[in-house]
Amino acid sequence: MVASQDADEGASMGAAADNFAFRTFYQSHYEKVLKYALRRAGPEDARDITSEVFIVAWRRFEVASLGGLPWLYKTAALVLANSRRSERRLRVVECRLGMSAPPSDDADHADRYVERERVRQAIRELPHSEQEIIMLTIWEDLDVKTAATVIGCSSGAAHVRLHRARRRLAKILGNIS
Amino acid sequence: MQTRKINRRLNSIVRDADPVASLGNVHEQAENDFHKLLHPREWDDHLDCKDSVWTSEQKTVAHGVGRRGAVMLGAAAGAVLLCGGLLLGSDLLGNPQGDSIARGDGIASEISASATTLSDAWPDGTSSPSASKVFDSPAALGAESQLVAIGLFQGLQRGRTEAFRDTGDERVSTVMILSDVTVHKGQVSSDLESSVYVEVAWGESTSGVDPSLIQALPAGTPVLIYAREAWVGNTSTNSVNYIKDPDAGRPEGQKLWAVTAAQALAVQTENRTVTWPAMNITLDGQLTDALPNGSLIAK
Numbered sequence A: 001m002v003a004s005q006d007a008d009e010g011a012s013m014g015a016a017a018d019n020f021a022f023r024t025f026y027q028s029h030y031e032k033v034l035k036y037a038l039r040r041a042g043p044e045d046a047r048d049i050t051s052e053v054f055i056v057a058w059r060r061f062e063v064a065s066l067g068g069l070p071w072l073y074k075t076a077a078l079v080l081a082n083s084r085r086s087e088r089r090l091r092v093v094e095c096r097l098g099m100s101a102p103p104s105d106d107a108d109h110a111d112r113y114v115e116r117e118r119v120r121q122a123i124r125e126l127p128h129s130e131q132e133i134i135m136l137t138i139w140e141d142l143d144v145k146t147a148a149t150v151i152g153c154s155s156g157a158a159h160v161r162l163h164r165a166r167r168r169l170a171k172i173l174g175n176i177s
Numbered sequence B: 001m002q003t004r005k006i007n008r009r010l011n012s013i014v015r016d017a018d019p020v021a022s023l024g025n026v027h028e029q030a031e032n033d034f035h036k037l038l039h040p041r042e043w044d045d046h047l048d049c050k051d052s053v054w055t056s057e058q059k060t061v062a063h064g065v066g067r068r069g070a071v072m073l074g075a076a077a078g079a080v081l082l083c084g085g086l087l088l089g090s091d092l093l094g095n096p097q098g099d100s101i102a103r104g105d106g107i108a109s110e111i112s113a114s115a116t117t118l119s120d121a122w123p124d125g126t127s128s129p130s131a132s133k134v135f136d137s138p139a140a141l142g143a144e145s146q147l148v149a150i151g152l153f154q155g156l157q158r159g160r161t162e163a164f165r166d167t168g169d170e171r172v173s174t175v176m177i178l179s180d181v182t183v184h185k186g187q188v189s190s191d192l193e194s195s196v197y198v199e200v201a202w203g204e205s206t207s208g209v210d211p212s213l214i215q216a217l218p219a220g221t222p223v224l225i226y227a228r229e230a231w232v233g234n235t236s237t238n239s240v241n242y243i244k245d246p247d248a249g250r251p252e253g254q255k256l257w258a259v260t261a262a263q264a265l266a267v268q269t270e271n272r273t274v275t276w277p278a279m280n281i282t283l284d285g286q287l288t289d290a291l292p293n294g295s296l297i298a299k
Helices: A002-041 A043-059 A061-083 A087-094 A110-124 A128-139 A144-151 A155-173 B002-016 B027-037 B040-048 B056-066 B068-083 B115-121 B138-143 B211-216
Strands: B147-164 B170-185 B196-203 B222-229 B241-243 B256-259 B265-269 B273-276 B281-284
Touching: A002 A043, A002 A061, A002 A128, A002 B027, A043 A061, A043 B027, A061 A144, A110 A128, A110 A155, A110 B002, A128 A144, A128 A155, A128 B002, A144 A155, A155 B002, A155 B147, A155 B170, A155 B241, B115 B211, B115 B265, B115 B273, B115 B281, B147 B196, B147 B211, B147 B256, B170 B222, B196 B222
Parallel strands: B196 B256
Antiparallel strands: B147 B170, B147 B222, B147 B241, B170 B196, B222 B256, B222 B265, B265 B273, B273 B281
16 A cells, blocks of 8 residues: 555656656747747647647657757647648648738838848748748758758758758849848 | 858848747746646547547547557567567668568558557658658649559668768668569569669668668568659769769669658558658558548648
């Protein structure tokens, strides 16, 4: 009986420790994963997608905690790919980057807003793989090696992809020097 | 110098165009969502709820994770059986259970892999430039492919090496060998004894095929592939990236194929399930359901 109680307490303490570790993990990464989802899926679905990502992380916490943010982004990419089956979500995904400006833009001067829209449009014109490397390295602020982990390619391939993306983006935008 | 300046300027204007740069305070929202995650039991119910936001694939993955303990025990037992026969260090690595393969139509095999073990062992990075493309149906995937075939897994071996001139990095492909192939689209060698060689992954490790992947795939496991002829690539060392050994990965004169997308390689796994290891998705069904005239596809 005593042994059983000890075992129960041990299990409970283990669960509590897991919860604490997961809570820390969640709080550290929630906003970044939400932003990742917002940039690609729009505000309607971003919260659901973020929740789905953390459900998988909870279930696979020993893997997720080792993989950290790149693992979460990778899982988010799979959840997003899944979400494309829904026609409503497809529309949102197709107009990703085209979402209306956040509140902080309210006070912006009109021509600054126009310039931002022009840059977003230029990113939309890139091939999907190049959009991803641009977003991961600049908006998600990952180094190229970590971005390569998220995309699932070598860092060398990611460097090449980023180089091409920058070249193409500079050409589309024109006169940026 | 000019390029660096342009890159810095580009980074600056792209960063400025971030649509969610200032998200505001999401602390309360995060706390509310976290409450749900603290109660796994609720999420078990959630998984079984028909109108939940979970798709069948996610349910499968999540339930699969719950089963992981049992699966790992099975995998461990399998590993004990296999370890005597593993050909570690040789050119061709395969799980030597081929004697029990029921030969014939290319899928009549009683052997299947463990879904979770296979997905966990699968390397990152597919061989397809369109790996990130998601197809809505097997028909759409088939239309994009030159070869659709079901064969029996025989082994994995080191494939070609791509080098990057600027960084000095290299990546190496993994080639899957299939025998007893039944072709549903396209054409392979008419020689019945010959195998099909498919580039299924690229990785940064130059040491060869990961042994854990070999353990996860018993020889004789039925595998469905949607493939195109492997991209030739540059061989000139003056290129940014180039293939060092274009003929590697298969016997002389054999064609090298490459999977069309992440959805393009499916494996028959235990309990009548099909696993797409590159996507970490498992669905109920048979490989034949995932042929172009079927409806089974990982998304």
